[in-house]
Amino acid sequence: MAVELPLLSLKIALVGVVVVALIFVLFFLLGRFKPKKNLPTEVGGAWPIIGHLHLFGDSQPAHIIFAAMADKYGPAFTVRLGQYRTLVVSSWELIKELYNIQDTVALDRPKSSVAKNLGYDYAMFGFCPYGPYWREIRKLVAVELLSVRRLELLKHIRISETEICIKELYKLWNKKRNVSSSSKGHVLVEMKQWFEDLTLNVILRMVAGKRYFGDVDLSEDREARKCQEVLKELFRLIGLFLVSDSIPLLRWLDWGGYEKKMKVISKEMDQIADGWLREHRQKKEFRKDTGGDHQDFMDVMISLLDGAENAAGYDADTITKATCINLIAGGSDTTSATLSWAVALLLNNPRVLKKVQEELDFQVGRERQVSESDIPDLVYLQAMVNETLRLYPAGALGGIREFTEDSVICGYHIPKGTRLLPNLWKLHRDPKHSLDHDVKTQKAWQHANKMTNEKEMKV
Incomplete structure (x- = not known):
């Protein structure tokens, strides 16, 4: 018996080794013959940690670089922006399926420095994650500001502001024509600034009941320029691509000092919106005594959120200010930029x-x-x-989204967590x-x- 026990242990050990080896071989063979998932082509030349970030410099805008990649790799390809895989699409068929058929799988918004610092810690519906809060605020905006009925009620604002703008242009032309005898009836006007003033007046009156440009005194003009400068900087910072959003480990460096700038602009914008909110509350008390109806979107929000419980952890004032700033920033700069391009194209054709x-x-x-x-x-x-x-x-690249689950889009397998970036410039x-x-x-x-x-x- 003393001789057989070691031999038995040795046999058991050998059987165990063979079984483990068979398991590894089996998994290897199954992996080889397992159908490969049809992943979109990944752009070559990725570096460790930073991925393809080194391909994006100051020489060309990102949408132009992505367009050149699409010519080489096709209408759907992936790049690694830092640690995140990003699907870039420029195909009409892909865009249609993503936003019409399978929109719920790619509606989430990834966390970013812009959304946290400029978006009231994700309270702005344009930056907040997909969920009940986003759906409620989006529904409120669609019904109370962008519906056909509401736009018809606010039509007088668009008409009056346009008429005032045209009259002021005529006054300027008449004044300069009389002063300069060599002008031959031609007067140079900085139309970009006129469009910015016009669009800001329209959107401000519709959202916050304010009118900054035109027949205003000096103090209001200073406040107007301050608001316009803050909104411009806000819009500029929103469009920035921060390295810290792609490589979170580098966030503590604050490369370029952009997060610090965001906090300053956010504070200035909050002070302006706070002033609007106080004015509306005072007017609301006045209307209680004299009678009257809501005049703008901020009035509607104050009434709807008054006394309501905190939604998604935000108080009523934060939700009101964040939503109104979101609408003003998104509706002013984009419109004025499109008007400027339209006039430039007409003059050149x-x-x-x-x-x-x-x-x-x-x-x-x-x-x-x-x-x-x-x-x-x-x-x-x-x-x-x-x-x-x-x-x-107005936006060459659409807003970045994130897939919340594994999906199959037009035959491509898209893993969960992949980010989505539509190249509208190339698509057009x-x-x-x-x-x-x-x-x-x-x-x-x-x-x-x-x-x-x-x-x-x-x-």
């Missing part, structure tokens, strides 16, 4: 400018100003605006859909020519 003028003369005439009811008849003007939005979208220039665009443009051009011929026949 005299033939198109002439067709727009002829359509206005034919459909509206020169005896009155254009009204919103004329827009359906201004087919060529609408085509010109659509072309401006196509060529120069997709040659596969250029034919549809050319047909629409041609129809608008034919419409304009038809009107010109009819006008000449009448004359």
